[in-house]
Amino acid sequence: MDGDVGHFVLVPFPAQGHIIPMVDFGRVLAGRGMQVSLITTPFNLSRLQSTVDRIGKSGLSLDFISLKFPGKEVGLPKDCESVDVLPPSSDFERKTDFIVRFFKGVAMLAEPLEAYIRQNQQKNPNIPTIMITDFFNPWTRKISEKIGFPRFVFYSVCCYTLISDRIFSRGDLSGADDAISDLEVPRLTENMFFPLPEFEYMRSEVMDSDESADGILVNTFYELEPMFIERYRKMTGKKIWPVGPVSLCNKEIEDKAVRGSRSLVDDDKILDFLDSMAPKSVVYFSLGSMTMISVIQLKEIGKGLEAAGHPFIWVIRYDPDDPDDPDEVEEWLREDGLEERTKMRSLIIKGWAPQILILSHPSTGAFFTHCGWNSSLEGISFGVPMITWPCFADQFANGRFITEVAKIGVGIGVTEIIFLQNYTVECETIKKAVERMIDDGEEMRKRALDLSEAAKIAFDVGGSSHTNTSLFLQKSLTRVADS
Ligand code: UDP
Numbered sequence: 112m113d114g115d116v117g118h119f120v121l122v123p124f125p126a127q128g129h130i131i132p133m134v135d136f137g138r139v140l141a142g143r144g145m146q147v148s149l150i151t152t153p154f155n156l157s158r159l160q161s162t163v164d165r166i167g168k169s170g171l172s173l174d175f176i177s178l179k180f181p182g183k184e185v186g187l188p189k190d191c192e193s194v195d196v197l198p199p200s201s202d203f204e205r206k207t208d209f210i211v212r213f214f215k216g217v218a219m220l221a222e223p224l225e226a227y228i229r230q231n232q233q234k235n236p237n238i239p240t241i242m243i244t245d246f247f248n249p250w251t252r253k254i255s256e257k258i259g260f261p262r263f264v265f266y267s268v269c270c271y272t273l274i275s276d277r278i279f280s281r282g283d284l285s286g287a288d289d290a291i292s293d294l295e296v297p298r299l300t301e302n303m304f305f306p307l308p309e310f311e312y313m314r315s316e317v318m319d320s321d322e323s324a325d326g327i328l329v330n331t332f333y334e335l336e337p338m339f340i341e342r343y344r345k346m347t348g349k350k351i352w353p354v355g356p357v358s359l360c361n362k363e364i365e366d367k368a369v370r371g372s373r374s375l376v377d378d379d380k381i382l383d384f385l386d387s388m389a390p391k392s393v394v395y396f397s398l399g400s401m402t403m404i405s406v407i408q409l410k411e412i413g414k415g416l417e418a419a420g421h422p423f424i425w426v427i428r429y430d431p432d433d434p435d436d437p438d439e440v441e442e443w444l445r446e447d448g449l450e451e452r453t454k455m456r457s458l459i460i461k462g463w464a465p466q467i468l469i470l471s472h473p474s475t476g477a478f479f480t481h482c483g484w485n486s487s488l489e490g491i492s493f494g495v496p497m498i499t500w501p502c503f504a505d506q507f508a509n510g511r512f513i514t515e516v517a518k519i520g521v522g523i524g525v526t527e528i529i530f531l532q533n534y535t536v537e538c539e540t541i542k543k544a545v546e547r548m549i550d551d552g553e554e555m556r557k558r559a560l561d562l563s564e565a566a567k568i569a570f571d572v573g574g575s576s577h578t579n580t581s582l583f584l585q586k587s588l589t590r591v592a593d594s
Contacts, residue, residue, distance in 0.1 A: 115588045117241045120228060121149045121265075124247035125180075125217060126194040127400035128483050130155060131371045132267040132330050133245065134162060135357035139580060141171035142360070146238060148231070149173065150224060152180040154192035161369035178223040185216040195401045211309050218250040225254045232258075241587045243328065249313075249320030256323075261590040263583070264321050267330040268484045270339040270351070271516060272508035277346060280314055325590055326350035328583060330357050330488065332569035332576050335517070335562060350586065352579040356492040358467055358485070359570040367468040371400075374463045381424070381465065382472070384458045388422045391476035391556065394545050395469050395495070397426035398481040402502045404428075406439045408535050413449050415541025421549050422456040422474075426464040470495050476556075477548040479541075482506040487513055494563030496520055496555040498544045500536070503528045519559040521547055 119140050123133035130151070137147045151159065156177045166173050180192045187209065191197055197209045228240055240260040244251040246268075255262035266273065321327060331353045333340060344351045361367045368378040385393060396416060398404065404412075409427065416423045427440065444450050450459055466486070469475055470493040478490040479498045487509050490497045497520035501510040513520040523536060523544050548555070569576045 414538035419545035
């Protein structure tokens with residue numbers, strides 16, 4: 112199959128945690144000489160502009176195709192084209208309603224996507240189409256069946272969590288399921304979807320979509336979780352290719368700096384800060400691209416980070432619809448004086464942070480994370496042990512994987528979904544977790560560094576993920592030839 116070229120149409124679900132790894136994998140495929148088109152929408156494209164420009168300069172054959180998002184048609188305000196920018200609401204039912212409308216809008220991309228693919232096939236009849244779709248886009252199935260091209264599903268979730276969710280969905284909460292009875296693992300029964308009736312329907316759609324796919328690509332690497340990968344293969348009966356950690360395709364500082372979006376804080380300022388700190392001394396605190404927390408909670412985090420006495424980078428996102436005054440955080444930061452008091456050892460980033468630029472710096476010593484899988488795998492890839500604070504969905508299982516399976520992190524004891532909990536994690540808990548990790552985390556750090564080494568070897572030429580990508584390419588191009 113050497114020398115064969117396919118046109119890979121990548122369809123991420125519109126959320127940062129889904130778009131970012133798909134862009135990375137698009138770079139991997141384009142680097143292997145494939146033609147890649149990544150489907151997006153105008154708002155998401157504008158956020159990605161710095162990444163698009165970088166890729167444009169690199170000469171890779173990776174295009175971004177922007178389809179109009181039918182926000183108006185599903186009753187969403189302008190530019191609500193990504194989960195993190197859905198109208199904020201402290202009312203859970205209202206929030207759920209927005210999410211359901213959003214999923215509906217995403218599924219309506221089917222029509223323009225089909226038109227784009229047909230048009231492209233007319234223009235380039237000799238280049239076969241192959242689709243790689245996010246697992247959250249089960250509606251893509253109909254397009255591939257109608258036109259007739261191979262479709263592969265992409266997960267940026269580890270196999271441990273995928274197994275856990277499958278067992279949960281079967282309703283066997285004993286953990287003694289046949290499929291795992293010989294795996295000595297902690298409670299493998301976590302729901303990776305939201306606990307809502309609407310999502311139960313989504314789960315069955317996702318399962319059907321996986322079932323009919325030509326194979327499944329997973330952003331993990333074999334050496335990280337061999338027994339879970341094997342077990343997931345067995346459970347699904349599908350071809351499973353672990354091809355990650357895809358974030359490792361970002362080799363240059365500039366690629367790391369613009370990944371996903373550009374930060375309002377200058378990269379040089381962040382690097383100067385990290386350069387001025389001792390090796391492995393800085394705590395990086397971020398709860399990802401979607402988690403909204405209350406002003407009260409934010410204050411506790413600030414107090415905890417300050418009290419721990421170690422250098423820190425704190426990424427702040429807060430819910431502007433919080434019942435408290437939305438300007439309260441700004442006001443508190445100014446008036447409390449935390450920023451001023453800690454200025455020699457802290458950097459506060461409001462909004463987007465260049466996460467892998469920070470994690471890959473030798474001064475970063477701990478990652479306080481919400482356990483989104485991309486963040487978790489990035490922590491692993493750069494050898495940074497973690498303090499885990501899962502907030503919702505797959506994050507609880509990912510957190511368990513970090514603390515109880517890989518043993519490269521400590522939890523802070525949160526067991527409930529952040530939107531549903533009515534308690535606040537106190538500053539003392541945050542302080543103690545930081546102290547435990549920075550002062551006593553040597554063993555965990557060593558394990559994290561070993562895994563980081565294994566991740567790099569897996570992703571490099573000749574490593575397991577690199578080989579799996581070759582096998583996937585072979586399979587997808589052969590499947591085209593066969594059809
Ligand atoms: N990210 C980033 N800067 C931020 C927040 C997030 O670069 O300020 C990236 C992060 O590196 C990861 C992705 O956004 O690749 C978030 O995905 P994850 O699965 O960790 O969590 P989610 O945001 O989907 O909850």
